[in-house]
Amino acid sequence: MEIMNEPKKLYRSTTNRMLAGVCAGMAEYFNIDPTLARVIAIVLFITPCLPALLTYLIMWAVIPEKK
Numbered sequence: 001m002e003i004m005n006e007p008k009k010l011y012r013s014t015t016n017r018m019l020a021g022v023c024a025g026m027a028e029y030f031n032i033d034p035t036l037a038r039v040i041a042i043v044l045f046i047t048p049c050l051p052a053l054l055t056y057l058i059m060w061a062v063i064p065e066k067k
Contacts, residue, residue: 011066020060 013024016034027037044052 010063012060012063014065020056021065022056022059022063025063025066 008029010029011025012021013028013034014021016024016027018024018038023037023041024034027034030037041052041056044050045056
């Protein structure tokens with residue numbers, strides 16, 4: 001008998017948020033510390049060759065909040 005697990009879903013966090021909950025939601029999805037996710041995001045924001053801020057804003061608009 002095979003048990004089918006539901007796929008993981010990405011949500012913005014409503015409890016562990018600093019700005020929009022995107023980093024905390026990504027941390028929950030990848031099972032890492034939210035602080036580490038925020039540090040990675042800040043490093044990407046200051047890297048000039050990556051459009052990280054635009055990506056963050058798009059994720060904020062597209063990823064639903066966790067109920």
